[in-house]
Amino acid sequence: MVRAYEELAALGYLTSRCGAYSTVRRRARPPATRIGAHDGPRPAPLLDWTALATPGGRAALSDLPRPAVADGASADIIDLSRLTADPALAPHDELRRCLKSVLVRSGGAALDYGDAAGWPPLRETIAARMRVHGIAVAADEVLVTAGAQQAMDLALRLLAGPGDRVAVEAPTYGMAHALLRLHRVTLLEIPLRDDGMDLDALAAALRRRRPKLVYTMPNFHNPTGITTGQAHRERLLALCEAHRVPILEDGFEEEMKYFGPAVLPIKSMDVGGIVLYVGTFSKVVFPGLRIGWIAAPREAIVRLAAIQRASCLAGNTLAQAAAARFCAGGQFELYLRRVHRVYRRRMEAMLRGLAEELPPGVTWTRPAGGYTLWLRLPGRVADEERLCARIAREGVKVAAGRGFFARRPEAAHARLSIACVDEARIREGCRRLGRALSAADARA
Amino acid sequence: MVRAYEELAALGYLTSRCGAYSTVRRRARPPATRIGAHDGPRPAPLLDWTALATPGGRAALSDLPRPAVADGASADIIDLSRLTADPALAPHDELRRCLKSVLVRSGGAALDYGDAAGWPPLRETIAARMRVHGIAVAADEVLVTAGAQQAMDLALRLLAGPGDRVAVEAPTYGMAHALLRLHRVTLLEIPLRDDGMDLDALAAALRRRRPKLVYTMPNFHNPTGITTGQAHRERLLALCEAHRVPILEDGFEEEMKYFGPAVLPIKSMDVGGIVLYVGTFSKVVFPGLRIGWIAAPREAIVRLAAIQRASCLAGNTLAQAAAARFCAGGQFELYLRRVHRVYRRRMEAMLRGLAEELPPGVTWTRPAGGYTLWLRLPGRVADEERLCARIAREGVKVAAGRGFFARRPEAAHARLSIACVDEARIREGCRRLGRALSAADARA
Numbered sequence: 001m002v003r004a005y006e007e008l009a010a011l012g013y014l015t016s017r018c019g020a021y022s023t024v025r026r027r028a029r030p031p032a033t034r035i036g037a038h039d040g041p042r043p044a045p046l047l048d049w050t051a052l053a054t055p056g057g058r059a060a061l062s063d064l065p066r067p068a069v070a071d072g073a074s075a076d077i078i079d080l081s082r083l084t085a086d087p088a089l090a091p092h093d094e095l096r097r098c099l100k101s102v103l104v105r106s107g108g109a110a111l112d113y114g115d116a117a118g119w120p121p122l123r124e125t126i127a128a129r130m131r132v133h134g135i136a137v138a139a140d141e142v143l144v145t146a147g148a149q150q151a152m153d154l155a156l157r158l159l160a161g162p163g164d165r166v167a168v169e170a171p172t173y174g175m176a177h178a179l180l181r182l183h184r185v186t187l188l189e190i191p192l193r194d195d196g197m198d199l200d201a202l203a204a205a206l207r208r209r210r211p212k213l214v215y216t217m218p219n220f221h222n223p224t225g226i227t228t229g230q231a232h233r234e235r236l237l238a239l240c241e242a243h244r245v246p247i248l249e250d251g252f253e254e255e256m257k258y259f260g261p262a263v264l265p266i267k268s269m270d271v272g273g274i275v276l277y278v279g280t281f282s283k284v285v286f287p288g289l290r291i292g293w294i295a296a297p298r299e300a301i302v303r304l305a306a307i308q309r310a311s312c313l314a315g316n317t318l319a320q321a322a323a324a325r326f327c328a329g330g331q332f333e334l335y336l337r338r339v340h341r342v343y344r345r346r347m348e349a350m351l352r353g354l355a356e357e358l359p360p361g362v363t364w365t366r367p368a369g370g371y372t373l374w375l376r377l378p379g380r381v382a383d384e385e386r387l388c389a390r391i392a393r394e395g396v397k398v399a400a401g402r403g404f405f406a407r408r409p410e411a412a413h414a415r416l417s418i419a420c421v422d423e424a425r426i427r428e429g430c431r432r433l434g435r436a437l438s439a440a441d442a443r444a
Numbered sequence: 445m446v447r448a449y450e451e452l453a454a455l456g457y458l459t460s461r462c463g464a465y466s467t468v469r470r471r472a473r474p475p476a477t478r479i480g481a482h483d484g485p486r487p488a489p490l491l492d493w494t495a496l497a498t499p500g501g502r503a504a505l506s507d508l509p510r511p512a513v514a515d516g517a518s519a520d521i522i523d524l525s526r527l528t529a530d531p532a533l534a535p536h537d538e539l540r541r542c543l544k545s546v547l548v549r550s551g552g553a554a555l556d557y558g559d560a561a562g563w564p565p566l567r568e569t570i571a572a573r574m575r576v577h578g579i580a581v582a583a584d585e586v587l588v589t590a591g592a593q594q595a596m597d598l599a600l601r602l603l604a605g606p607g608d609r610v611a612v613e614a615p616t617y618g619m620a621h622a623l624l625r626l627h628r629v630t631l632l633e634i635p636l637r638d639d640g641m642d643l644d645a646l647a648a649a650l651r652r653r654r655p656k657l658v659y660t661m662p663n664f665h666n667p668t669g670i671t672t673g674q675a676h677r678e679r680l681l682a683l684c685e686a687h688r689v690p691i692l693e694d695g696f697e698e699e700m701k702y703f704g705p706a707v708l709p710i711k712s713m714d715v716g717g718i719v720l721y722v723g724t725f726s727k728v729v730f731p732g733l734r735i736g737w738i739a740a741p742r743e744a745i746v747r748l749a750a751i752q753r754a755s756c757l758a759g760n761t762l763a764q765a766a767a768a769r770f771c772a773g774g775q776f777e778l779y780l781r782r783v784h785r786v787y788r789r790r791m792e793a794m795l796r797g798l799a800e801e802l803p804p805g806v807t808w809t810r811p812a813g814g815y816t817l818w819l820r821l822p823g824r825v826a827d828e829e830r831l832c833a834r835i836a837r838e839g840v841k842v843a844a845g846r847g848f849f850a851r852r853p854e855a856a857h858a859r860l861s862i863a864c865v866d867e868a869r870i871r872e873g874c875r876r877l878g879r880a881l882s883a884a885d886a887r888a
Contacts, residue, residue, distance in 0.1 A: 046688055046716035049743040052656075057602040060750040084557060092551040099543055107536040111732040113528060146590065150756040157626070158501040162606070178754040182601070212496075244490055272490035288555040288761035299493040306504040310622040312594040316760045317732035 055162075059181035078429040079397045080416045083222065083371055085285055087420070089342060091335050095286065098325040099318070106321065114317035116309035117301065118144025118293070122324035126279070126293050129327065133254055134268030135277060137295045143304050146290040146315055148252050148280035149175060152215075154304045155248050155276050155294065156183045157311075160212040167211040169197050171374075171404030171413070173222045173250070176215060185212075187406045192221070194365075196228035199235050206243040214240055217250040218266055219257070220370025223404045223415035227368045233266045240274055247275045252283045253370045258340040258347070260368030273297035281323060283371075285335060289319040343371065346418040346426055353430025359438045364416075371419040377401075377412035378437065384412035390439065394432040499606075503625035522873040523841045524860045527666065527815055529729055531864070533786060535779050539730060542769040543762070550765065558761035560753035561745065562588025562737070566768035570723070570737050573771065577698055578712030579721060581739045587748050588764055590734040590756075592696050592724035593619060596659075598748045599692050599720050599738065600627045601755075604656040611655040613641050615818075615848030615857070617666045617694070620659060629656075631850045636665070638809075640672035643679050650687040658684055661694040662710055663701070664814025667848045667859035671812045677710045684718055691719045696727045697814040702784040702791070704812030717741035725767060727815075729779060733763040787815070790862040790870055797874025803882040808860075815863040821845075821856035822881065828856035834883065838876040 050058065102110050110119075117123065123139040130137050145151040160166055162184035168176060170189035180187055188205050191198045197216060205211060216236065218228045228236075240247050249266045267277035273296075280292035294304060308314070326332055350373060354364055361378040377387050381402060388400045391414070401413025418426060494502065546554050554563075561567065567583040574581050589595040604610050606628035612620060614633035624631055632649050635642045641660060649655060660680065662672045672680075684691050693710045711721035717740075724736035738748060752758070770776055794817060798808055805822040821831050825846060832844045835858070845857025862870060 043715055045741060045743070046685055046718050047690060047741075049741070049747060052690065053602055053747055054605040056605070057747055057751055060601075060754045061747050087552045087556050090552070090555060092547060092555065095555070096544065096547045096551075099547075100540065103536060103540045103543075107540075108531045108534070109732075111534060111536065111539070111730045112531050113726075113731045146756050146760070153755045157504075158497055161498040161500070175754065175757065182751060182754040241490055246491060246496065271487055274490050282557075286555045287557045288553075290756070290758070290760045297489060297491075297493070299489070303493055303497055303501055303505050307501055307626060310504045310619065310626040311597045312590050312734070313619065314734070316590070316734045316763055318763065319760055 056182045056184050059184070060178065062181075077395050077397050078421060078425050078432065080418075080421060080426075080429055081397045081399045082420045083283070083399075083415075083417050084287055084419055085283060085339070086342075089339050090285055091331060094329075094331045094335075095322060095326060098322045098329065098331070102318065102321040102325055110318045110321040112317065114314045114320065116314045117305040118142070118315060119317055119320035119324060121328070122291075122320045125324045125327045126295070130267075130277075130279070130295050133251075134264035135295055136268075141295055141298055141301055143294045143296070143301050143308065144315055144320055145292045145294060145308070146312075147282050147287070147292040148250065148278050149179065149292070150290075151278045151280070151292045151294045152176065152179055152248065152250070153182075154307055155213070155278070156180070156185065157307050158300070158303055159246060160185045165209050165211040167202060167205050167209075167214040168406075169216060169221065170406065171223055171401065171409070172215070173217070174403045177406055189406055192224060192226065194226065196221075196226060196232045197236065199232065199239065202236070203239055206239060206245060210243075211245060213246050213248050215248045215250065216266075217252065218263070219251060220253045220367055220372065222252070222370075223372055223399065223401070223413075224374035225365045225367030225370055225372045226374075227260070227263065230263050233263065234269065237266050237269055237275070241272050244274070249275050249277045251277055251279050254279060255284050255336055256340075256343065256371070257369040258344040267295060273299075276300060285332075285339075286323075289323060290316065291319060291323045343369075343418065345423055346421070349423040349426045350416065350418050350430065353427050354433070357430040357434030359434065362437055371417045373416045373418075374401075375414045375416060377414060379412045381409050381412050384414075387412055387437070388414060391433060391436040394436040396429050396432045396436070500626045500628050503628065504622065506625075521839050521841050522865060522869050522876065524862075524865060524870075524873055525841045525843045526864045527727070527843075527859075527861050528731055528863055529727060529783070530786075533783050534729055535775060538773075538775045538779075539766060539770060542766045542773065542775070546762065546765040546769055554762045554765040556761065558758045558764065560758045561749040562586070562759060563761055563764035563768060565772070566735075566764045569768045569771045570739070574711075574721075574723070574739050577695075578708040579739055580712075585739055585742055585745055587738045587740070587745050587752065588759055589736045589738060589752070590759055591726050591731070591736040592694065592722050593623065593736070594734075595722045595724070595736045595738045596620065596623055596692065596694070597626075598751055598755075599657070599722070600624070600629065601751050602744070602747055603690060604629045609653050609655040611646060611649050611653075611658040612850075613660060613665065614850065614853070615667055615845065616659070617661070618847045621850055633850055636668060636670065638670065640665075640670060640676045641680065643676065643683065646680070647683055650683060650689060654687075655689060657690050657692050659692045659694065660710070661696065662707070663695060664697045664811055664816065666696070666814075667816055667843065667845070667857075668818035669809045669811030669814055669816045670818075671704070671707065674707050677707065678713065681710050681713055681719070685716050688718070693719050693721045695721055695723050698723060699728050699780055700784075700787065700815070701813040702788040711739060717743075720744060729776075729783075730767075733767060734760065735763060735767045787813075787862065789867055790865070791817075793867040793870045794860065794862050794874065797871050798877070801874040801878030803878065806881055815861045817860045817862075818845075819858045819860060821858060823856045825853050825856050828858075831856055831881070832858060835877060835880040838880040840873050840876045840880070842877075 122144055123142045126142045127137050127139045165186045165188050166180055167188040167190050169192045188209055188211055190202050218233055220227055251265055267275045277295040363376045365374045367373055384400055384402055391398055399415040566588055567586045570586045571581050571583045609630045609632050610624055611632040611634050613636045632653055632655055634646050662677055664671055695709055711719040721739040807820045809818045811817055828844055828846055835842055843859040
């Protein structure tokens with residue numbers, strides 16, 4: 001009773017004056033014919049939302065139910081499709097302590113509106129982290145975003161509008177396709193070779209099609225796991241410099257180098273200021289915090305921050321402050337050291353398992369880090385659905401290759417991820433993959 | 445030393461094998477001419493970011509340094525310009541307990557990627573809250589966003605592209621202008637009268653200019669503080685129904701009714717499903733959490749969620765889970781009850797102070813809640829800057845009226861806010877305003 005009274009008062013539907021009884025304030029009611037309209041069957045809607053939607057809005061919806069992931073039939077499914085840091089390895093207690101510390105030390109500021117470019121200590125922390133990877137940026141050359149996806153959204157808002165062209169690797173990150181279609185951008189698909197984007201094809205595209213932007217993932221490319229070498233990075237940069245075309249370098253797993261030679265990001269060589277480097281915590285730890293960033297020339301950062309401010313005022317200050325604390329306290333490095341060991345063992349188990357179990361005719365990449373490998377399946381893309389269904393029936397979930405191309409490719413592929421599966425399950429997954437593909441092989 | 449070693453290992457620049465010494469892995473270096481390029485003076489940039497920017501990107505930057513807020517010269521400034529809930533009243537301890545509880549109970553999920561439409565318990569909580577305000581929506585008719593600004597950004601992405609027209613009140617929220625310009629939308633400014641948007645003017649605009657959307661703030665309108673009546677809301681809805689034009693209802697301070705009759709939102713009467721209702725916690729409590737929402741027909745929510753997913757994958761799950769907990773535990777209602785008393789007293793102090801101190805010729809609105817009042821200053825818009833400078837010299841910071849119009853208005857205005865100033869400071873602020881405007885009056 002007291003609680004109900006309190007709620008009415010809090011809502012402003014009850015008034016009380018000193019020394020008088022409380023009175024319920026007059027509250028206007030909607031017309032009688034309209035009350036309860038929601039209780040019975042609803043009338044026909046007045047608007048056709050499909051027809052109302054902008055072309056970009058329509059494209060976003062059409063991207064949604066993409067069947068990139070083949071569902072398994074068995075209850076005991078080994079999920080080799082997830083591309084996210086294993087939540088079981090996340091240092092929850094450490095983050096809780098960081099949140100507590102932030103609220104105690106700077107609770108007011110951390111819960112108030114922040115700067116559109118990000119929480120200043122986090123910008124400092126990220127700049128320092130970038131310098132470790134050879135990228136010499138100051139804090140005001142870093143813009144904090146809500147994950148890498150929003151960073152890419154801002155970059156596109158700045159640089160590419162409807163009808164403009166953007167060069168992308170084929171295959172590439174499926175949600176990059178969705179984002180580019182939302183922006184009504186035309187995709188120029190540049191084939192990926194074993195050593196990275198086909199630079200002759202890129203050179204031709206730069207010459208003839210004048211893209212507004214070249215989007216590339218030099219490390220542990222999604223979906224293939226390919227890491228490009230120093231010479232490839234230098235030539236890619238030189239090509240874009242010559243054509244004065246900005247590069248969007250997606251360093252989403254920069255921190256996930258756990259074997260093989262480490263190569264510095266393209267951005268580390270960007271003397272001319274043409275690279276927008278996108279980083280993120282999400283593929284390393286705590287994706288739910290939504291912390292990503294762009295490192296770019298000041299002139300670009302100022303403009304990106306203006307777009308950020310117009311589109312969402314500012315980011316989540318509490319999450320940004322907690323992430324800054326998590327890095328400043330050294331927990332981030334300790335966490336990385338721990339998970340590098342885990343993922344290295346998982347990747348080794350996967351590579352061993354594939355070599356032992358898969359039939360001849362199936363090939364795969366050998367990543368230097370990250371989570372994903374790319375299987376070239378026996379057969380053409382027309383066989384892909386059938387092959388993935390067969391894999392699913394054996395109890396393994398993979399990401400079908402088709403979802404990573406805009407245009408239909410020639411061959412059948414699947415992306416495997418070691419992110420959320422332990423070594424024993426990886427070995428068992430390889431046995432199942434072997435059974436599924438050997439049977440497919442026999443039938444073909 | 446151990447720490448430095450650990451960091452190198454974690455970064456992947458150091459390898460160790462069981463039973464062997466650790467070795468530093470080969471790390472490729474950028475070409476010698478490029479190393480240290482950032483240390484000396486930088487070479488001329490290769491790109492002209494102004495020329496590269498899309499028209500929307502250019503518009504966003506041009507909006508940034510708007511001089512809406514007149515800076516005071518004195519050190520003892522009374523800030524009547526801030527439109528944000530008073531951080532001094534925010535229940536930090538309660539939120540900290542909510543965060544802790546969320547991390548303990550559902551830490552894994554709250555730190556992982558969430559649903560693009562929002563944390564399911566928060567969607568339920570918001571739907572329940574909407575029903576309290578007469579809006580009958582289910583959880584799947586609610587999309588959680590990063591504040592009201594991002595909600596509006598999504599709505600525009602769905603409904604209005606370059607060259608499309610959107611009807612807005614004049615004056616209106618300045619950052620709505622910035623957002624609409626980012627979308628390259630043409631603004632149809634509909635004059636605001638004492639009782640709300642001029643509906644005859646709106647009817648003419650709907651007939652002749654076919655806007656894609658009508659944007660309105662029926663409660664405690666920003667900047668004027670005007671709340672529209674039931675009849676006005678019904679006619680506005682009927683007009684848009686007749687023209688099949690969606691309404692974007694900005695209920696940013698729905699929870700801030702603290703005196704006067706409470707009128708239900710337009711959305712509460714929306715039988716035909718043409719209203720996208722935008723709500724937010726940011727103007728009530730914890731803006732740094734960035735929690736807003738859209739309540740709309742399912743057909744619209746599905747499309748908005750698709751755009752959300754393409755543009756940022758999903759929102760901040762931790763903040764959403766904490767907000768849900770804060771509401772479910774009853775702390776939100778208790779907080780509202782407490783701050784309603786505070787803001788009511790502040791608004792009363794402001795209205796009393798203005799009546800006692802301002803010279804004849806200055807008029808102002810009498811809000812039914814919220815934070816803002818709108819001063820009609822003596823003189824024309826050409827005098828506004830001079831008047832605001834005079835106010836600033838007396839030690840009061842106000843928001844100049846010009847920033848709330850797209851086209852230059854006739855009269856001079858200023859927005860006052862009671863949000864972050866206590867009663868004593870409000871009374872002193874009114875005295876200073878009185879001095880500034882009486883002197884101005886005498887000079888005119």
